[in-house]
Amino acid sequence: MEVEKLVYGIYPKTNELRLHIGRWEKGRIPDASLNSEIESEKRSFYSTLNENSIEHTDPLFNWYDILRPICLMTDGIDLGPLSRFKETNSFYRMPVINYMGGLTMDPADFSPLNENPPLPLYVPDGNHFNAFLPSPLSFYKMSRTMLSYDKFQAGVEKLYREILGQLKLRKVVIYDPIPYGEKDVLDLSSLSEFQIRLVTTGKLYPGNIKGRLYSIISDYTQENFEISRLNSAVPGVKLIDGYSTKMESVVGINKILDSIDADRVIVSHREYFDFLPRMIADRKIELISGIGE
């Protein structure tokens, strides 16, 4: 079996970067200095992952939450109140969507944002790099809006195409932190020109996902795996816990992989690693490196 590994989403910052951001928030260092510090930390993160051939997104050190920079660079979306992220003790600014306009700034350029460290949205990096975008369905569920989902989806697809087009990126991780209801439909068929790795949460129901995707990476159950296999080229499983400091064992994970009947599989983690202390997240990446070998 061929095993592809994926690390996605916001990654915990080093203490140095955390303090640097703190100084920036107090106005003690300029945007540009913070930007170069963030870029340097991103490069170091990429270097570890590339050495181990791990597919990855930008570690998003300059994203305060998984929606905010996109909201701040899009016409028609305001930042609402701090709101609890699922059942965690972490909070995000709830988007208030008045209408879905276009991008108001170049995602590739360095630009200061209010209430968030500055752009660029990503610092792209080599063959293993994927863009990161929140799924339209979770984006909608985590927002406050009078728009119908259909209208929102049309707007967000246009927006995502604009972002990926401007950055000339073809590979993208689309992340759905909110579990699907039985009747939820995430239709990504209009984004078929991109290689999409969709990371889902919780139970999948047949019919939840439309469009032929490169991969659907889900919590590992037999039912989820079957849906993933039927709807994507390479099925994916989340076998590392991003909510627990307890370390999984490579042997245990390899054993699960041995029991899976597939030629190729993607292994990833449950929830992005920003809910863990940096030291543990680094250990989990080390562990991921050893999977399948």
Add this chain to the structure above:
Amino acid sequence: MGKYLISQEIGSFRKPKYLSTVFHKIYGTDEYYRLSEKATEETIDLFRHAGLDNIGVGGEMFRWEMYEHQANRINGIEFYGPVRSFDNRYYKKGSIVQDLSIKESFHSDELEYLLSRDYSNIKIPVTGPYTMMDWSFNEHYRDRYETAMAFASLLNEEMKNLKKLWDSKYPGKKLEIQLDEPATTTHPDEMQIVVDSLNRSVEGIDNCEFTIHVCYSTDYRMLYDVMNDIKIDGLNLEFANRDSLDPGLSDSSRPGYEDLKYFQQLNTRKKFIGLGVTDVHIDYIEPVQLIKDRINYTLGIMPPELVRVNPDCGLRTRSVEIGYEKLKNMDTARKEILKEL
């Protein structure tokens, strides 16, 4: 202390700079105690000027943060580093790696100081077992229930010690303890864990008034549904944050307080409400009339002996000046209402 509309602080208040800037450096030293005591004294003085009946523990000057303060004093918890809460704000989230036991008392130093100064109108905030469980990583216990119950046993031991200390100074007088449980309604299917762990925490402790403080819940109704099963006397809750800033006594003017009708329907055991009447996340100082409207609206739902008034949560997020003004207006509002009652 009046019988009706008792006013109280919920817990934390802004630390003076001379303490906040050196807190971690001097923690546990003689200097830490000297400065914490000085800050406590000043804050109590401010609370008295603002007219508060109950002074809590003087703004929690001995504590930096509600989780870490307790977790640091428990054996069996290891810290691997900070975890982000929002933006660039972090907290130390511990990992439970072995059986929990108390390393040193969480709050006896604070209580000893207050007793040495002869304060008796106090309320001790203690972070509750469910929140301690929810905010920790668990590498050791079987499940979340077992983890919460382990914390509950520790809290029971700690509160028994605090009670003993209190009794040595004020025998026969009730001690007020507030169990802070902000995580309470974050997992709707775990309300039984909340009930069982809180009940275990207070088990066998007589002559205490127990309250819980829950803030920023998305749905208090799930708490109201089980409140009669929890052995507590009252609930100190946040309402102003979800209310309108317009004056008025109608349901549409007071959307933040409408839920109290549901509370009172279920309130067969006559638990009191600590009514949050001022929002701790905005600098806007709610006018006396607005606070009066919030209280009077509530008095249309429940009797005055079941209503206390407080800010939504600790005022540490506001400057000392704004915190004071908010408390002052709260006191003026309730005093005007008391005259009218």
